Amino acid sequence: MLPYYGDPGLMRQAVRSVLAQTDPDWRLTVVDDGTEPGVPEWFAGLGDPRVRYLRNPANLGVTGNFNRCVELAEHPYTVLMGCDDLMRPGYVAALRAARASLPGAAMYQPGVRAVDGDGRPVRTVVDTAKRRLYSQAPAGYRARLGGERLAASLLHGNWLYFPAMCWRTDVLKEVGFRPELSVVQDLALVAELLLRGEELVTDPAVCFDYRRHPGSESxxxxxxxxxxxxxxxxxxxxxxxxxxxxxxxxxxxxxxxxxxxxxxxxxxxxxxxxxxxxxxxxxxxxxxxxxxxxxxxxxxx
CATH class of the missing domain: 1.10.287 (Helix Hairpins)
Structure with missing residues (x-):
């Protein structure tokens, strides 16, 4: 699921990164919450039956569009990808391997690389702190985490990258995103799932580029x-x-x-x-x- 609003150029790069996956077993739904001209026509010209494009009749806002994407999710696992982020070619393959190795978790977090507005790797204080100070993900192997220990680490510093995460669709539909939140709705969702006894799997494979740029909502x-x-x-x-x-x-x-x-x-x-x-x-x-x-x-x- 790709909740979209904003720069059409960055969105097109995000879509192309999905089209370039080495594992073809994916489906992409783009939910457009804006009115940028030419966007519906661009999707109509893609000619790939795995891509579905929808435009909201009225603007729903960030969290409203997230919940619309959750409503539209049709498959057992869902990614709510950022419309300016990039999947590296092995993302789908890496997440399918993680699910096969450690099945049943509500959340899967792969390795992430931070990039700037031009897609170049960057080192920021925030990302360095996430990796070195707060992260509970072990280096070099997959791990299943949960409970109070994981909750405490995320409240010391939220080291997850929400747009890169893969979610079990049933828990997404059951809990959803709190409509009154516009920035930390992901932390609220993760905390609720942990309190319900759900778990997170981390995978060391770096297969997602997270965009750091001053134009983002956060x-x-x-x-x-x-x-x-x-x-x-x-x-x-x-x-x-x-x-x-x-x-x-x-x-x-x-x-x-x-x-x-x-x-x-x-x-x-x-x-x-x-x-x-x-x-x-x-x-x-x-x-x-x-x-x-x-x-x-x-x-x-």
Whole structure:
């Protein structure tokens, strides 16, 4: 599934990367949430029966289009690929091998390479931290992870790459994405699945290129501070949920949320240089203010 909105050129590169898979056993559905001219005609000219193109009659927004894709998913496993990302030629083969080796998991995370807007490999502080500080994925072999340990690691720093992940379709349809969230809906989904006892399989094969560029939705919201306001609300909820589940390590990780605090703090100087004092205050508040602790005498779920 390819929820699409934005740059037609990057989207066409994403589609071509799917067409170039060495394993032909895939189907691609593109759900267009925009109005860019020429896009329906481009898909009509592809002539590949494995590709289905749909345009929403009205804009649904990021999360609304994600949920539309989930509704339309027809096969046992689903990828919600970013419309500016790239599958490397062996992606489908690597994920099928991972599922055959460790079947039944709700989520499969392959190896990922970060690239810039031109598709060139880049090293960023965020990706280095994901790989070296937070990731629980062992190097060199597949692993099945779950429970409080995985939840705590993801709340210390979310090291998953949502657009590269492969999901079991039945759990996607059962849980879905929370419509009120626009940036951290993936973390909310993963946390809910872990609380339900589902597991994640990691695979070391680097078979997906994740695009890092300033035009992305998450980059725009982070610069304004709105990303962190949404993150803060979700973390408070998850801390209470983990407390209720008897997962104290995960609850502490949600309340400390060190990685998001440091990220917000690092963006305060840019907001001040850009003469955006409201954004600077919002970023600083996220970095420096503790999350509220639940009242143990009431139900916080």
């Amino acid at each position: 980059s725009a919201q982070a610069a304004s501070g709105s990303r962190f306001a949404e993150t803060r609300g979700l973390l408070a909820e998850l801390a209470a949920d983990f407390d209720a589940a008897g997962w104290p390590r995960a609850a502490r990780a949600a309340r400390s949320h060190l990685s998001t605090r440091l990220h917000a703090l690092a963006m305060v100087p840019g907001a001040l240089r850009g003469r955006r004092p409201d954004d600077a205050r919002e970023l600083a508040a996220h970095a420096l203010s503790p999350l509220p602790r639940p009242d143990r005498g009431t139900d916080t779920r």
